[in-house]
Amino acid sequence: MKKDFLSIADLSQEQILELLDVAAMQKRGMTAENLAKKQVALYFEKPSLRTKASFEVSVQELGGNFSYFATDEVGKMGERESIEDFAKVLSAYFDAIVARVFSHADLEKFAAAASVPVINALSDHEHPCQVLADLLTIREKLGRLKDFKITFLGDGNNVALSLALAAEILGFEFALAGPEQHQLDYKQITQTENLDEALKDADVIYTDTWNSMGDTKKSDEPMLPFQLNTETLKKAKPEAIVMHCLPAHRGKEITDEVIDGPQSVVFEQAANRLPAQKALLIKIFAKTI
Ligand code: CP
Ligand code: NVA
Numbered sequence: 162m163k164k165d166f167l168s169i170a171d172l173s174q175e176q177i178l179e180l181l182d183v184a185a186m187q188k189r190g191m192t193a194e195n196l197a198k199k200q201v202a203l204y205f206e207k208p209s210l211r212t213k214a215s216f217e218v219s220v221q222e223l224g225g226n227f228s229y230f231a232t233d234e235v236g237k238m239g240e241r242e243s244i245e246d247f248a249k250v251l252s253a254y255f256d257a258i259v260a261r262v263f264s265h266a267d268l269e270k271f272a273a274a275a276s277v278p279v280i281n282a283l284s285d286h287e288h289p290c291q292v293l294a295d296l297l298t299i300r301e302k303l304g305r306l307k308d309f310k311i312t313f314l315g316d317g318n319n320v321a322l323s324l325a326l327a328a329e330i331l332g333f334e335f336a337l338a339g340p341e342q343h344q345l346d347y348k349q350i351t352q353t354e355n356l357d358e359a360l361k362d363a364d365v366i367y368t369d370t371w372n373s374m375g376d377t378k379k380s381d382e383p384m385l386p387f388q389l390n391t392e393t394l395k396k397a398k399p400e401a402i403v404m405h406c407l408p409a410h411r412g413k414e415i416t417d418e419v420i421d422g423p424q425s426v427v428f429e430q431a432a433n434r435l436p437a438q439k440a441l442l443i444k445i446f447a448k449t450i
Contacts, residue, residue: 187443196446205259211406244376261282262285311328342383
């Protein structure tokens, strides 16, 4: 039975920890030709820098080949042809499919019809590949992957949901501070409009765009109190690290001072997309997740 990676919750705690160990080994240069003769399709309905680039380099460095498809070339699945037909045809040529889509429901339909593993490269619901790199970064910076707290500021989006699910799987604390109407539909975590409460004892402060790709444009107004700036930073632990999945909207959800400041690990986090994606591909092709 093939294994898809559509949600961070598709992995157990043990599988996440093993994957991060493989990622750390990749960073130490333990690259092998794990994907030799494998063909990986990248199908993207939305723009991407980090995800596209890190998957392309990962596949190549692991000895495989990739083909990138934007919707202006192949059409959007479900429009030019049915989602199921699209999935069956790609499955005939490729050994795995990495897909960035607008609709998570479409991705689930696509994965159900595909006969090869499907990896979620971001949907409106989750961004699990991002969160693998985030966990790798947190483990490197904090020296542990338990007994810590992430506070997410702003919009309860795909990245926030994947982090919240990871918190449940790994047992760390996760709080979201943002306007009530933009909080997650996920009851298991602390969600509040009170910044002080959310940031108390935070080891990691995380933010992301106030308007995700494909969102109906939201007003910045209710988001303004949740901007990650030097004042916000003071409410967390003094040694707290600052994270952002990027692309950043400087001057909106985060200020230049903070993203370029000493507590920011944002560019190491972006760099960690590469070993994280390599580890995911290795584990998918080895059928160990
Ligand atoms: N963080 C992230 O996924 O970036 P891209 O949208 O550029 O891939
Ligand atoms: N939440 C953002 C993440 C971009 C990587 C979006 O979906 O646009």
